[in-house]
Amino acid sequence: MNAPTKRNTRQRTSIIDFLKTRKEFISAKELYSEMEGSKVGLSTIYRALSDLVNDGDLDVFIDNDGESRFRLCGSHHHHHLLCRKCGKSVEFQAPEAEALAERLGASEGFSEMEHRLEIIGTCQECI
């Protein structure tokens, strides 16, 4: 993450600065209209968001209308995939799970969500 492959442009900076002021998930289009003053093109917003996701700086999830929604990552929470036979374990991140926890908890009136996710399966060597 934080691959230093991108140049610092006014647009990219504005987008990141805007995201820093935002705790909730936001869609590309919403970002576009809320940033109207900053004169950033919609294509640029899509590109920047996509880069930020690839660098691991943004969490994404796709809402029920098929629209992607973004939020700056907090600490990098991770989960485990475990083999039920040999115990081999693989770490992974799951922004979907972060987002799911937020949405589900919020929909029930909960706040300050944490979550635990564990996937158990049989690894290739143990089949």
Added chain:
Amino acid sequence: MNAPTKRNTRQRTSIIDFLKTRKEFISAKELYSEMEGSKVGLSTIYRALSDLVNDGDLDVFIDNDGESRFRLCGSHHHHHLLCRKCGKSVEFQAPEAEALAERLGASEGFSEMEHRLEIIGTCQECI
């Protein structure tokens, strides 16, 4: 679920029968091409899938390309949302989690996935 509001048509029956033979998630388009012999229109497939989802007979999740993928519900695996103060617990289902477990496990060469997901938060009464 299983709201008996729909007529039994050849098309609807074919779609359900096809889904019964399928363990993995499938998209509407894939279903359409795999069922070519059955002469069912794409609109009809979308409508039927949407009805089945509303009746609670199908699990859905939206993949990374924004395409919806469907699978007949199996046993209704569920998860818990817990309050960290009073212990109040709410059951919920999360097809996304089912799908996530499948995908992630498979991507690491694992099979026969199970998973556990727990969300912990503070409920409205305990704030």
Added chain:
DNA sequence: ATTGATAATGGGAATCATTGTCAATAAGCC
């Protein structure tokens, strides 16, 4: 500070899953 190589921008067109439209058809009831 200027230059030059190259990455980033933006606006419109293109893509592609999904939904809407509506005339034709088929289910289910008498």
Added chain:
DNA sequence: GGCTTATTGACAATGATTCCCATTATCAAT
């Protein structure tokens, strides 16, 4: 069989996202 009405399906429309490409901006080297 005949009737009422939901369902179907071909096609158009929608809408988020990506592609295209001429123009512009960044930044390291001069």
